[in-house]
């Protein structure tokens with residue numbers, strides 16, 4: 001998977017429920033392969049009992065031409081669309097849209113328990129990844145792949161906005177398969193990093209090869225941030241701890257505890273970098289199917305000030321606050337550990 005593509009806007013086929021449904025259906029039934037193998041005169045509609053609306057939608061998306069009896073595929077458009085990463089995007093977009101339709105009372109509020117049958121939360125079942133040999137590896141692979149889909153579209157812009165000190169020893173907590181750490185190290189040739197994530201996630205890293213430029217400087221450590229000791233970096237306390245799109249997953253008190261532990265673990269004068277979507281930017285984000293994947297998490301995002309206030313008084317000071325607009329706003333908050341933040 002490429003780590004260099006930034007494509008903030010949702011693809012055309014995410015713009016309506018009809019097109020998400022048709023694209024996902026085509027993946028589900030293996031139609032793209034059949035269309036790629038179609039004869040020059042086209043794919044006979046008689047081969048599949050699909051409605052004309054389905055074929056019309058494919059034509060509207062620029063994927064080919066619909067004749068009376070056949071669909072004449074545009075092969076280059078089909079090849080561009082029928083990728084494994086678009087398959088996972090279609091799956092996630094469909095379940096997020098379905099969740100918003102079904103559970104609006106939850107997703108549009110800021111309180112209430114997560115509905116047991118929420119598709120988004122069944123999809124992101126981190127408990128599946130607590131073992132290096134998960135019972136359902138395909139379920140872990142699905143959300144790891146989806147996170148990678150998002151990460152490759154966010155990383156360049158975000159990594160460009162991150163300033164690291166020379167020789168930084170970076171610990172990225174919840175860094176998934178290391179795509180953001182990779183992007184950071186590409187931009188900081190003297191930095192090294194350890195990515196810490198659940199064992200079932202780290203087991204997926206061979207599917208996401210590192211860039212040549214960071215090989216030897218980026219390593220992985222499996223563990224559970226709730227129970228395991230945070231790793232050192234290059235044999236020493238990290239000088240930077242990064243949380244990208246991680247802390248919003250946790251309730252307030254837990255997020256506060258995770259931050260306190262990270263600050264304790266940091267070298268003197270070290271930096272905690274928090275990268276999160278900006279809660280305010282969701283006010284202006286239309287509730288369309290194309291945005292369903294973001295709206296499913298609106299209620300969990302916090303303001304940068306929340307994170308500043310979450311740190312125990314005197315333990316750290318905010319030394320960086322930047323915003324970057326991608327498909328929503330993001331903020332990058334740097335909290336520098338103060339001498340009084342040192343453990344006694």
Ligand SMILES: C[S@@+](CC[C@H](N)C(=O)[O-])C[C@H]1O[C@@H](n2cnc3c(N)ncnc32)[C@H](O)[C@@H]1O
Nearest residue numbers: 126147151174175176197198201224225244245
């Ligand atoms: C929303 S994802 C963000 C991933 C990545 N930072 C990104 O921006 O694409 C949250 C990450 O936290 C990890 N995670 C969840 N629970 C964890 C735990 N208990 N210990 C360590 N990592 C955990 C997940 O596996 C996942 O990679």
